[in-house]
Structure formats: C-alpha cells, structure tokens
Amino acid sequence: MSSEQFRQYIRTIQKQIAKLQEELARDWSEIAEALDGLQLIHEEMQTSLEAAEVVEQTLLQQNQQIAAAYQYYYDLFQTSPIAYVVTDANGLILEANQAIAQLLKVPQRYLLGKPLAVYVAEGERHDFYTKLSRAKNSGIQVWQMSICPREDTPLAVEFYVSTVRSDAGLIELRIAVSTMSLSRETTQAQHLNQEAIRPETRFRPHLPQSLDGLRVLVVDDEPDVREFITAILEPYGIGVRAVTSAAAALAELEQFHPDVLVSDIRMPGEDGYSLIQQIRAWEALRGRHIPAAAITAYLDEDREKALSAGFEAHLHKLAPPTDLIKMVAQLAGRAAKQESDALN
CATH class of the missing domain: 3.40.50.2300 (Response regulator)
Known part of the structure; x- marks a missing residue:
C-alpha cells in the first residue's frame, strides 16, 4: 500500500469515527431527554400519590363522621321519648325503639319481624290495613287508632305516618305513636256510637279547644x-x-x-x-x-x-x-x- 493510499484509508476511518461520534451524541441526547421524561413522570406520580393519600385521609374522616352521625341518630331513635316504629309496606315491623316497646309492654327484641296489626285493637284492624294500603301513595298522615298493650286495656293513640320510598322502589312507613287523654264521656260515646263521631274529632287529645280560625x-x-x-x-x-x-x-x-x-x-x-x-x-x-x-x-x-x-x-x-x-x-x-x- 502506497503512502497516499494509507493516508486515504486513515481519512476514511476518521470520517467514520466522526460520524459515529455524531450518532452517539444524538443518541445520548435522546437518552438524556428520555431520562428527564422519566424523572417528570416520577414526580407526577409522587404528587398523585400524595394527593391520593390526602383523599384517602379525607374519606376516612368522612366515614368516621358518617359512622358517628349514624350512631348519634340511632341512639337518638332508641332513647327518644316518642314511641316510634319503622315498617315495610305491609306493616311488618323493621325497627322499633324502646319507647314503643314500653308502650306495648313487650320486650323490644320481640317486636322486630312482627306485624304491627297484632297490636292494633281487633275491631280496628280492617281499618288499619285499609289505611296501610292507601299510605303507599301518600305523604304524612295522621291515623287515630286503638292499640292493645300486652295484658292491658286498649289505649287510644294517634299514628303519625310518613311514607318513604327508596331508590330501588321499596317502601317504608315511619310511624310515630302518640297517646291521647280521653275523658270518660268521650270513651263511652265512642263505644256507643263510633260511626257518629267524626274521624277528625275521635280520640282528640286534651288540648285548648278555642283554636278555630287561628x-x-x-x-x-x-x-x-x-x-x-x-x-x-x-x-x-x-x-x-x-x-x-x-x-x-x-x-x-x-x-x-x-x-x-x-x-x-x-x-x-x-x-x-x-x-x-x-x-x-x-x-x-x-x-x-x-x-x-x-x-x-x-x-x-x-x-x-x-x-x-x-x-x-x-x-x-x-x-x-x-x-x-x-x-x-x-x-x-x-x-x-x-x-x-x-x-x-
């Protein structure tokens, strides 16, 4: 190989090396850019993780608050002085508080799953079921009934009935039971001629009577x-x-x-x-x-x-x-x- 050919060979090698260096430089630039992208993704993931932890903590606190609120209202329901039951659309007792158990003189646990009609005076059960069927399509109603506490005489009460329909279409009746004071004459008149007494005046509590027009x-x-x-x-x-x-x-x-x-x-x-x-x-x-x-x-x-x-x-x-x-x-x-x- 002549000297000129050798020099030409060296220049070719140098050009190839230079080209490789350019390609390597470009590749390293892309690698560096990719590494920067990975770093950014990592930072974003870290930020998202921190945000998720905040959301998780917030949800945990909300769940604790909901649980506390539920317990509060459950305790309020159980200890309320107002006799209260929740039934399904057929009058089957789903929930009952202590006050209704005391009123009916029945242990509270025995009320669940029992028809409320069992505790309605026998002569008024047909009327009770009639009102029950109508309540499914009504708002708040007031029913005047007689209930029979265990081993005791019938007691005149008012049922304050609220109909609640769930998203699934299920119906619940929330019933507050209020006792009423009856004079002996009113009680006798009801037994003698119950049909002659207007529904809105039967079993009326002893309250001020001069309220007309208020x-x-x-x-x-x-x-x-x-x-x-x-x-x-x-x-x-x-x-x-x-x-x-x-x-x-x-x-x-x-x-x-x-x-x-x-x-x-x-x-x-x-x-x-x-x-x-x-x-x-x-x-x-x-x-x-x-x-x-x-x-x-x-x-x-x-x-x-x-x-x-x-x-x-x-x-x-x-x-x-x-x-x-x-x-x-x-x-x-x-x-x-x-x-x-x-x-x-």
Missing part, C-alpha cells in the same frame, strides 16, 4: 316537616300556610296575616335567625307583632340564641305533637284566654 305560618325547607306540622295543626281548626324559605315567608305576611309563626332555624340561604330579624323590622314599621317559635332537628341548637334573636319559644322537632299544639295556643294567647273563660 292562622299559623310554617317555614321549613323540608316537605315532610311542613306536611307533618300541617297534619298536626289543621284538625284543631287552625289555618296553616306552609312555605319553603324565608323569602316566601316574608311574601306571605301581607297576604296571609298569620297569628303565629313557626320557623325552622337551619335552612339553606337565609336561616331562621335572618327571617326573624327581618320580620321584627317589618313589624316595627307597621306597629304589630307576630309571636314566633323556632323549631329545630338539632339537639345542640342554642335555645337562648333563638330567644335572643327574637323568637318567643323554642321546640325540638321530635317533641310530642301535643307540645306543638300547646305552644301555638300559648303564643296566640288562646290557652290563657280559655283558662280565663273557664274561671269566669
């Missing part, structure tokens, strides 16, 4: 509560206007002219405190006053706060229906007037 404005965002309160008040001749919000209540003041206001405290938007402040300002311009009662489903609601805000009375939603009637009568001055009339 107008009560009820404010609550829950439809079941509005229907329930209306069902309690109307049988006593009370005119009820039930609305869903503070704004609707203010609009009714000029048209309905209520004698008494009954308002929920915790409502979306404007709450009961805001409503009573606006009503008191409205009254100041017109020289009139509407007695008002605050109602709440929360045991920790501050009664003094409600009274300081401008309400004259405060009542829990789980209070016996007779307490609501008495409170409305007292706020309207009817109870005092009746006692005065009786003394005169």
Whole structure:
C-alpha cells in the first residue's frame, strides 16, 4: 500500500469515527431527554400519590363522621321519648325503639319481624290495613287508632305516618305513636256510637279547644316537616300556610296575616335567625307583632340564641305533637284566654 493510499484509508476511518461520534451524541441526547421524561413522570406520580393519600385521609374522616352521625341518630331513635316504629309496606315491623316497646309492654327484641296489626285493637284492624294500603301513595298522615298493650286495656293513640320510598322502589312507613287523654264521656260515646263521631274529632287529645280560625305560618325547607306540622295543626281548626324559605315567608305576611309563626332555624340561604330579624323590622314599621317559635332537628341548637334573636319559644322537632299544639295556643294567647273563660 502506497503512502497516499494509507493516508486515504486513515481519512476514511476518521470520517467514520466522526460520524459515529455524531450518532452517539444524538443518541445520548435522546437518552438524556428520555431520562428527564422519566424523572417528570416520577414526580407526577409522587404528587398523585400524595394527593391520593390526602383523599384517602379525607374519606376516612368522612366515614368516621358518617359512622358517628349514624350512631348519634340511632341512639337518638332508641332513647327518644316518642314511641316510634319503622315498617315495610305491609306493616311488618323493621325497627322499633324502646319507647314503643314500653308502650306495648313487650320486650323490644320481640317486636322486630312482627306485624304491627297484632297490636292494633281487633275491631280496628280492617281499618288499619285499609289505611296501610292507601299510605303507599301518600305523604304524612295522621291515623287515630286503638292499640292493645300486652295484658292491658286498649289505649287510644294517634299514628303519625310518613311514607318513604327508596331508590330501588321499596317502601317504608315511619310511624310515630302518640297517646291521647280521653275523658270518660268521650270513651263511652265512642263505644256507643263510633260511626257518629267524626274521624277528625275521635280520640282528640286534651288540648285548648278555642283554636278555630287561628292562622299559623310554617317555614321549613323540608316537605315532610311542613306536611307533618300541617297534619298536626289543621284538625284543631287552625289555618296553616306552609312555605319553603324565608323569602316566601316574608311574601306571605301581607297576604296571609298569620297569628303565629313557626320557623325552622337551619335552612339553606337565609336561616331562621335572618327571617326573624327581618320580620321584627317589618313589624316595627307597621306597629304589630307576630309571636314566633323556632323549631329545630338539632339537639345542640342554642335555645337562648333563638330567644335572643327574637323568637318567643323554642321546640325540638321530635317533641310530642301535643307540645306543638300547646305552644301555638300559648303564643296566640288562646290557652290563657280559655283558662280565663273557664274561671269566669
């Protein structure tokens, strides 16, 4: 090989080396870029993992809160002084609290799975099943029945029945049972001529009777509560206007002219405190006053706060229906007037 050929051979090798170096440089650049991408993915995964841990912790706390709330309301159900049962659409008892067990004089565990009709007076069971079949398509109802506690005489009660339908279409009846005071004459009249006594006046509790014509404005965002309160008040001749919000209540003041206001405290938007402040300002311009009662489903609601805000009375939603009637009568001055009339 001549010197010129050798030099040419060396230059060819050098060019090949240079080309390899360029390719290696390009490959290393791609490798470095890929490594940077992997680093970024790792950081994103780490961030997502940390976010998932936060979500998991939040869900854990929420589950704990839900469990605590469930236990709270379960304990409230069990220890409530109001006799309460939950049945299926056929009247089979699914849940029963201690108060209904005491009322029926039956151990609480024996009530579950039994037909509620077993404890209804035999002569009224047909009426009970008729009402039961109609309840499937109704809201809150008030049934006047007689129940038979174990080894005791029949007892006149009112069933406050709320129908609940689940997403699966299953129906449950939530029934609060309230006893009523009967005079001997009323009891005798019922046995002598039960059909002659109007359904709305049978087994009526001993409450103020001069309530006809009284107008009560009820404010609550829950439809079941509005229907329930209306069902309690109307049988006593009370005119009820039930609305869903503070704004609707203010609009009714000029048209309905209520004698008494009954308002929920915790409502979306404007709450009961805001409503009573606006009503008191409205009254100041017109020289009139509407007695008002605050109602709440929360045991920790501050009664003094409600009274300081401008309400004259405060009542829990789980209070016996007779307490609501008495409170409305007292706020309207009817109870005092009746006692005065009786003394005169």
